[in-house]
Amino acid sequence: xxxxxxxxxxxxxxxxxxxxxxxxxxxxxxxxxxxxxxxxxxxxxxxxxxxxxxxxxxxxxxxxxxxxxxxxxxxxxxxxxxxxxxxxxxxxxxxxxxxxxxxxxxxxxxxxxxxxx
Numbered sequence: 001x002x003x004x005x006x007x008x009x010x011x012x013x014x015x016x017x018x019x020x021x022x023x024x025x026x027x028x029x030x031x032x033x034x035x036x037x038x039x040x041x042x043x044x045x046x047x048x049x050x051x052x053x054x055x056x057x058x059x060x061x062x063x064x065x066x067x068x069x070x071x072x073x074x075x076x077x078x079x080x081x082x083x084x085x086x087x088x089x090x091x092x093x094x095x096x097x098x099x100x101x102x103x104x105x106x107x108x109x110x111x112x113x114x115x116x117x
Contacts, residue, residue: 006032007039008054023104027111036065048073055079074114
């Protein structure tokens with residue numbers, strides 16, 4: 001079972017992710033966080049294999065949050081605001097536009113792909 005943590009400032013989107021994980025058989029969502037600082041603490045404690053991360057959040061962006069971590073998990077950026085040019089500059093293992101995350105299958109494929117890298 002692939003362990004994951006989700007961090008996004010949109011509570012409705014976090015609920016959608018919960019629903020998607022209920023449909024998956026090979027990944028589990030350990031926790032989800034709307035606050036990037038609390039999310040960083042959870043990652044350090046829970047040590048997930050994959051983090052589903054929104055880039056644009058209040059307080060600090062997703063990559064500044066990752067800088068707080070000593071050990072970095074695989075990162076899937078899920079964002080609705082990044083443009084293609086910005087995506088290329090990010091050092092994430094995978095990127096999914098929120099508009100493309102239409103099913104648990106899409107998310108599951110992304111998770112499996114980053115774990116195999």
